[in-house]
Amino acid sequence: MxxxxxxxxxxxxxxxxxxQCLDFMAIKQEIFGSTEGFILERIQGLSGAERVRAEAILEHHETGAATRCxxxxxxxxxxxxxxxxxxxxxxxxxxxxxxxxxxxxxxxxxxxxxxxxxxxxxxxxxxxxxxxxxxxxxxxxxxxxxxxxxxxxxxxxxxxxxxxxxxxxxxxxxxxxxxxxxxxxxxxxxxxxxxxxxxx
Ligand SMILES: [Mg+2]
The missing domain is CATH 3.40.50.1000 (HAD superfamily/HAD-like)
Structure with missing residues (x-):
């Protein structure tokens, strides 16, 4: 009690x-070309087209995982x-x-x-x-x-x-x-x- x-x-x-069906290492590799750090925090350091691209890649992985998990x-x-x-x-x-x-x-x-x-x-x-x-x-x-x-x-x-x-x-x-x-x-x-x- x-x-x-x-x-x-x-x-x-x-x-x-x-x-868990998100491969964070693969996502980081695709977005940043390296696997250190945390995805959202690293994306916050981007701006303009780079940020748009990064958010699109993350969203693609997340929605794919959401349909399978x-x-x-x-x-x-x-x-x-x-x-x-x-x-x-x-x-x-x-x-x-x-x-x-x-x-x-x-x-x-x-x-x-x-x-x-x-x-x-x-x-x-x-x-x-x-x-x-x-x-x-x-x-x-x-x-x-x-x-x-x-x-x-x-x-x-x-x-x-x-x-x-x-x-x-x-x-x-x-x-x-x-x-x-x-x-x-x-x-x-x-x-x-x-x-x-x-x-x-
Ligand atoms: Mg968790």
Missing amino acids: TSVAIRGALFDLDGVVVA QPLDGIVPLLRQLDHYGVRLGLVTRNSRKSVDLIQARLRLPFSAIVTREDAPPKPAPDPILLACQRLAVAAHEALFVGDFEFDMLAGRRAGVRTVLLCNPLQPFSRNADHLIASLAEIPRLLGLPDRGVPA
């Missing part, structure tokens, strides 16, 4: 809600369970609105708030987390954020929500995570809910 009742659960998209094991029943118990659900991603709309047209996941990079400065800034909380009408301290990368944990920590790292080989630990989990199946227990399923 938790000391503060959690009323909102926010999720990162890639690697948490859907299996599959939900991560366990996410659909988890969201259904949280929704059943009245937990408000939000999605916070660095991806584009267009790509998320394509995913939602296929998967129809029960998110009441979706924040994309068009809506706020991207993670690791706290802004998109705070905006999602605002849209769900929950206070930051009443929300948790589940992510699979350090930017997620940083954004969540800065926003004042409870941070949950879905551990993976590329991000097995974070000092900014309040909880480390190996599986989405551990989330109900963090909220003081039954381990699995929705009562009949």
